[in-house]
Amino acid sequence: MNLFLKRNVESFLMAINENEVCNNNDVFFVVKSNLFDLFIEGDADGGVFFTYSIGYRCDNLVKFLSELSPERINGFIIHVFIYRENLCICYQIDDLSSRYEKLLLMNHNKIKSIIERLCR
Structure with a gap:
C-alpha cells in the first residue's frame, strides 16, 4: 500500500474512533x-474499496453515514451482496x-437509499 493511501485510510479510521485494525494481503x-464491520481494500491500480458488513440492521450504517457530510465524492457502489x-x-x-x-465525504444518500430498498 502506498504511503499516501495508508495515511488517508488511517485518518478515516481515526475519524470513526476505531482501533481494531488488521493487515493482510487481500x-x-x-x-x-x-x-x-468495515473492510477497506485496494487493488493493483490504486483503487480503494470500502465494504460495509452490517448484518440486517441497516439503521446503524445509515446513522453513521448521515453524520458525515453529504458532499459528493468521486466514487460509486460496485456491488451489494449477502455474505454469512x-x-x-x-x-x-x-x-x-x-x-x-475523499474518505470522509461519501455520497451517503445514494448508499442509504440502496440499503433501505434492500432491507424492505
Missing part, C-alpha cells in the same frame, strides 16, 4: 465495531486527491 484494514447473513455494500473511490475529503 484486505488492508478490517474495523470491527458495535455499529458495523450480512448485507455487504462495496463502494469504490476513484481518486484520492485530497487528504481527508
Whole structure:
C-alpha cells in the first residue's frame, strides 16, 4: 500500500474512533465495531474499496453515514451482496486527491437509499 493511501485510510479510521485494525494481503484494514464491520481494500491500480458488513440492521450504517457530510465524492457502489447473513455494500473511490475529503465525504444518500430498498 502506498504511503499516501495508508495515511488517508488511517485518518478515516481515526475519524470513526476505531482501533481494531488488521493487515493482510487481500484486505488492508478490517474495523470491527458495535455499529458495523468495515473492510477497506485496494487493488493493483490504486483503487480503494470500502465494504460495509452490517448484518440486517441497516439503521446503524445509515446513522453513521448521515453524520458525515453529504458532499459528493468521486466514487460509486460496485456491488451489494449477502455474505454469512450480512448485507455487504462495496463502494469504490476513484481518486484520492485530497487528504481527508475523499474518505470522509461519501455520497451517503445514494448508499442509504440502496440499503433501505434492500432491507424492505
